Amino acid sequence: MKQTKNILKEMVKTKKLLKNQSESNYEDSEEFVLFCYLAKNPQAYGSILEKRIIQKNQMKKVSASIERGDVIDVDGNYKEIKCSIGDHGIFNAVQIRPHHDIYSCLMFFFEIDENNNIVKHTFEIPEKEILNFIGISVAHGTKQNINSKTEYRITFSKNEKEQATIAGKAWAQLQKYKVNKNF
Numbered sequence: 001m002k003q004t005k006n007i008l009k010e011m012v013k014t015k016k017l018l019k020n021q022s023e024s025n026y027e028d029s030e031e032f033v034l035f036c037y038l039a040k041n042p043q044a045y046g047s048i049l050e051k052r053i054i055q056k057n058q059m060k061k062v063s064a065s066i067e068r069g070d071v072i073d074v075d076g077n078y079k080e081i082k083c084s085i086g087d088h089g090i091f092n093a094v095q096i097r098p099h100h101d102i103y104s105c106l107m108f109f110f111e112i113d114e115n116n117n118i119v120k121h122t123f124e125i126p127e128k129e130i131l132n133f134i135g136i137s138v139a140h141g142t143k144q145n146i147n148s149k150t151e152y153r154i155t156f157s158k159n160e161k162e163q164a165t166i167a168g169k170a171w172a173q174l175q176k177y178k179v180n181k182n183f
Helices: 002-019 029-039 042-056 127-132 166-177
Strands: 078-087 090-096 104-112 118-126 152-157
Touching: 029 042, 029 078, 029 104, 029 118, 042 078, 042 104, 090 104, 104 127, 118 127, 118 166, 152 166
Parallel strands: 078 104
Antiparallel strands: 078 090, 090 152, 104 118
8 A cells, every 4th residue: 555655646746747847848759748648638738739730740720710620731721630648549539520611630649558658540531521430429518409510529449349339430430541640
């Protein structure tokens, strides 16, 4: 029990140190993802990861008010970016907005494997195909209040034990959209 208490104290100490760090301190992408995972909550690290993706892929951020996704790429295509850091191969994409006029949705999933290494999975889904995913559901509210500005969510699981689940089937469906993007 004392060993557990000491481990927990060390974790708290590390977390406090990380809170004082800036994301600009991490040039190495693996360290950057680990920093985000340990020091930020998913809502906070999503925008930090997005910022780095924009920079590394020479994209430009666009205003949310124009409803054209998050960025415009070097080819002039508007794209939405979704990021998730997943333990055990489970990833979430939230606030999918089909009412935005975009070319595609870029998904960057960062998996922390059993050795605490980062495995990056990147996908680009054409805008017209995003609502066809197995398991996509309303993110906020119920089916009764669906309107033209409804946001959606989907969970993906690459965990072999879950391949028969909806999230596992969604992961299998996602594989045909695999791309290589910088991070």
